[in-house]
Amino acid sequence: MQPADPLYAQRLRDSFERQAVMKTLGAELASVQPGKVCITMWHRPELTQQHGFLHAGIVSTALDSACGYAAYSLMPEEAAVLTIEFKVNLLSPARGPWFCCEAEVLKPGRTISVVEGRVWGAAAPDDQANRKLVASMSATVMTVLGRDGLKY
Amino acid sequence: MQPADPLYAQRLRDSFERQAVMKTLGAELASVQPGKVCITMWHRPELTQQHGFLHAGIVSTALDSACGYAAYSLMPEEAAVLTIEFKVNLLSPARGPWFCCEAEVLKPGRTISVVEGRVWGAAAPDDQANRKLVASMSATVMTVLGRDGLKY
Amino acid sequence: MQPADPLYAQRLRDSFERQAVMKTLGAELASVQPGKVCITMWHRPELTQQHGFLHAGIVSTALDSACGYAAYSLMPEEAAVLTIEFKVNLLSPARGPWFCCEAEVLKPGRTISVVEGRVWGAAAPDDQANRKLVASMSATVMTVLGRDGLKY
Amino acid sequence: MQPADPLYAQRLRDSFERQAVMKTLGAELASVQPGKVCITMWHRPELTQQHGFLHAGIVSTALDSACGYAAYSLMPEEAAVLTIEFKVNLLSPARGPWFCCEAEVLKPGRTISVVEGRVWGAAAPDDQANRKLVASMSATVMTVLGRDGLKY
Numbered sequence: 061m062q063p064a065d066p067l068y069a070q071r072l073r074d075s076f077e078r079q080a081v082m083k084t085l086g087a088e089l090a091s092v093q094p095g096k097v098c099i100t101m102w103h104r105p106e107l108t109q110q111h112g113f114l115h116a117g118i119v120s121t122a123l124d125s126a127c128g129y130a131a132y133s134l135m136p137e138e139a140a141v142l143t144i145e146f147k148v149n150l151l152s153p154a155r156g157p158w159f160c161c162e163a164e165v166l167k168p169g170r171t172i173s174v175v176e177g178r179v180w181g182a183a184a185p186d187d188q189a190n191r192k193l194v195a196s197m198s199a200t201v202m203t204v205l206g207r208d209g210l211k212y
Numbered sequence: 213m214q215p216a217d218p219l220y221a222q223r224l225r226d227s228f229e230r231q232a233v234m235k236t237l238g239a240e241l242a243s244v245q246p247g248k249v250c251i252t253m254w255h256r257p258e259l260t261q262q263h264g265f266l267h268a269g270i271v272s273t274a275l276d277s278a279c280g281y282a283a284y285s286l287m288p289e290e291a292a293v294l295t296i297e298f299k300v301n302l303l304s305p306a307r308g309p310w311f312c313c314e315a316e317v318l319k320p321g322r323t324i325s326v327v328e329g330r331v332w333g334a335a336a337p338d339d340q341a342n343r344k345l346v347a348s349m350s351a352t353v354m355t356v357l358g359r360d361g362l363k364y
Numbered sequence: 365m366q367p368a369d370p371l372y373a374q375r376l377r378d379s380f381e382r383q384a385v386m387k388t389l390g391a392e393l394a395s396v397q398p399g400k401v402c403i404t405m406w407h408r409p410e411l412t413q414q415h416g417f418l419h420a421g422i423v424s425t426a427l428d429s430a431c432g433y434a435a436y437s438l439m440p441e442e443a444a445v446l447t448i449e450f451k452v453n454l455l456s457p458a459r460g461p462w463f464c465c466e467a468e469v470l471k472p473g474r475t476i477s478v479v480e481g482r483v484w485g486a487a488a489p490d491d492q493a494n495r496k497l498v499a500s501m502s503a504t505v506m507t508v509l510g511r512d513g514l515k516y
Numbered sequence: 517m518q519p520a521d522p523l524y525a526q527r528l529r530d531s532f533e534r535q536a537v538m539k540t541l542g543a544e545l546a547s548v549q550p551g552k553v554c555i556t557m558w559h560r561p562e563l564t565q566q567h568g569f570l571h572a573g574i575v576s577t578a579l580d581s582a583c584g585y586a587a588y589s590l591m592p593e594e595a596a597v598l599t600i601e602f603k604v605n606l607l608s609p610a611r612g613p614w615f616c617c618e619a620e621v622l623k624p625g626r627t628i629s630v631v632e633g634r635v636w637g638a639a640a641p642d643d644q645a646n647r648k649l650v651a652s653m654s655a656t657v658m659t660v661l662g663r664d665g666l667k668y
Contacts, residue, residue, distance in 0.1 A: 078262040081270060084236070109277075110230040116295050117273025118233060122229045125261075143268050145504055147299035147451060147603045148656060149630045151623040152505055162629045166652060167607040171475070172448055174652065196622060196630065198605060198654055200449055200504060202476070202500070224655055277518060297656055299451045301469040301478045301502060318500060319455040323627070324600055324658065326453045326500065348478065349469060350502055351454060352601055352656060354628070382566040385574060388540070413581075414534040420599050421580045422537060428564075444560025447572050451603035 061095035061168060065137040067082075068094065072129050072150045075141075079125060087122050087161075095165035097130040100185065103156035112206075114154035119161075119179050119195050123148065126163035127175040127199040134168050139203045144172075146199035156181045156193050161199075213247035213320060217289040220246065224281050227293075231277060233315075239274050239313075241281075249277075249282040252337065255308035264269035266306035271313075271331050271347050275300065278315035279327040279351035286320050291355045298351035306346050308333045315349075327351045365399035365472060369441040372398065376433050379445075383429060391426050391465075393433075394479045399469035401434040404425075404489065406506075407460035418458035423465075423483050423499050427452065430467035431479040431503035438472050443507045450503035458498050467501075479503045517551035517624060521593040524550065528570035528585050531597075535581060537570035543578050543617075545585075550612045551621035553586040555579075555643065559612035566665075570610035575617075575635050575651050579604065583631040583655035590624050595659045610650050612637045619653075 065071060071094045076082060076089045087101040099122050109115040124146055132141040163177035177197040182190060217223060221244045228234060228241045239253040253276050261267040276298055285294040315329040329349040334342060373396045380386060380393045391405040399468060403426050413419040428450055436445040467481035481501040486494060521527060525548045530537060532545045543557040555578050581604055588597040619633040633653040638646060646656040 080258050080260045081267040084258045098268065106232050106236045108232045110227045110372065111292075115231065115233040115273055116298075117269060117276045120272050120276075121267055121269025123254045124267075124272075140263075143302055145299065145301040145478075146268075147297065149623075149656065150295055150323075151630060167286040167605075167649060174449075174607060176652070184519060184661065193623060196632070196654065198603060200605065297601065297630075299502065301471075301504065303478060317451075319497060326455060326601075328500070345471060348502065349482070350451060351498065352453065366552045379566045383571065384562050385571040388529075388562045410536050412529045412536045415556045415596075419535065419537040419577055419578025419581075420602075424576050424580075425571055428573045428576075429571075447606055449603065449605040450572075451601065453601040454599055497568055 061134055061165060063094040064159070068133045070120050071137065072133055075132065076129065081121060082125065085118065085122060089107040092133060095130055095134050095168065097126045097133065097163050099126045101159050101186050114156065114159070115166040116148070116150050119154050120148050120197070122159070122161045123163065123177045123179050123195060123197045124199060125163055127177045127197060128201055130163040130165050130175050131173040131201040134165060135203050138196050139205055142202045142204050144200040148195055148197045149195050150195050154181060158185055159194065171203055175201055175203045213317060215286055220285045220351065223289065224269040224285055227284065228281065237270060237274060239265055244285060245269060246285050247282055247320065249278045249285065249315050251278045253311050266308065266311070268300070268302050271306050272298070272300050272349070274311070274313045274316065275329045275331050275347060275349045276351060278313040279329045280353055282315040282317050282327050283320070283325040283353040286317060287355050291357055292357050294351040294354045296354050298349050300347055300349045302347050303345050306333060310334045310337050311346065312330060323355055325353045325355070327353055336341040365438055365469060367398040367438055372437045375441065375512045376437055379436065382435065385425060386429065389426060391420060396437060398437050399434055399472065401430045401437065401467050403430045403465040403482070405463050418460065420454050420461070423458050424452050424501070426463070426465045427467065427483050427499060427501045428503060430465040430483045431501060432458070432505055434467040434469050434479050435477040435505040438469060439507050443501065443509055446506045446508050448504040448506050450501050452499055452501045454499050455497050460487060462486045462489055475507055477505045477507070479505055517590055517621060518551045519550040519590055520522070520543045527593065528589055529649060532585065534593065537577060538581065539573050541574060541578060547606060550589050551624065553585055553589065553619050555617040557615050560579045570615070573602070575610050576602070578615070578617045579619065579633045579651060579653045579657060581637050582595045582617040583653060584657055586619040586621050586631050587629040587657040591659050593631055595661055598658045598660050600656040600658050602653050604651055604653045606651050607649050610637060614641055615639050615650065620662050627659055629657045629659070651657065
């Protein structure tokens, strides 16, 4: 896919830095490509549900950011990105301790883009062979331009 | 709706206490009824996205807990609760500063329950008149019994 | 809710008439109000799945039309309506034999509207007391104006 | 993926034959593999919405069957299959005139399976190069055994 803004990667990284919740999660922007983003994070005790796994909503927080930024990477410079909705399937306990949230644009659009995401859990960042699918997401993301963009 | 366990409210509150992420969010279990739960929280700068609103995933975290516990309130004593999937529509910016996450079981089931949730934003906890709809959720929740429950 | 077009009901009925699939389903537009639509239909053997119930997709077809038209009722005269996505929970077998698909706009918007729908099954049209919840839907619907509308 | 029943393909084809709605759609079971199913169909005027495209619900009907049968292919002989919920994103007008609905199990489970599906439109069955993505689905499917299975 072709980015509308050649400087999309820096613009995306700047926006990610402004998402204060990513620091609270300890989430990092691991890679950025046109239409494709990866966010990684580690298990943290203060982000867990009653069984000690990462809360489904926290998994969704990182994955929603990955989906939103995957769409954002294809948007024009002046655009703001807005998630309209997402659905997440929780496939196995978010044990981790390392998580990789991959998102890729399925259908880019001028106004509406659809993005798919997956969260993988692994014992360590380089343990690709033993990674386990934790969650999948489909998200609808909107490109907001002009005056409407000021709201976001 | 009729709870299977007469002591459901205490069981539910104990489980909520064990969700460490609820403390990180500053979320409180405001009310518990059979099939119906309300969780409240305040806007916190460390939970925001790039425009200063509560991140959609954080809104979903509180709302998913509300949905899960609404179903849990109707489950037998020995059951564990597991969210299979949820879908959330983001309806307006999560400005708050106060949020009320209401969940109610639409269809209880022995194995599968379907729960609906809404997040309202308001200037203050008692400002019901001016509250604004922030998000809606539909969640599929599973009752996990016996050996399977040990996993969760 | 306030319709943008005072003649919304006729416009909506005309569009419904052009949905050839509604005839195939034997579906009827039972009621139209601003932001609220009801479509009814009977069980038909040629619309069933392997157990003799109405296929989940057929239930979704009628309910998606109800959701789309609920949003359409609030749109300006020149608008076309487009479903972006919907999620449906199947709550009990679609035995019927009579079905009532109710949709109501949860959040109207200039571009994006969110609509909620429910399908009820009953033994007969006037048997409100014994009706049973068959399915629930949340749909995201887009208002398409101008040149883009010609595509739809 | 490994089928639990070596005769899964015949069992699946028999069940498909009993879905009367598939005949109404003119849908055919094009291919069956463990965890993977393809259903094809042609555009039919009696299945259209107001703009002459296949109705989103009809697209969903074929795709839901593909998703359900993809999960069913991995189930034991005595099991019945039940869709709990699905979400569909409509990505482009269902112009066709030929449609290919592909479904693949993302996460098989003893009780709950998650399946992903895509609908492609093309000018002709062998026109893979120019096919266009029409819709995507994620579905949660349940394995129903024993007495519960008699309901379905």
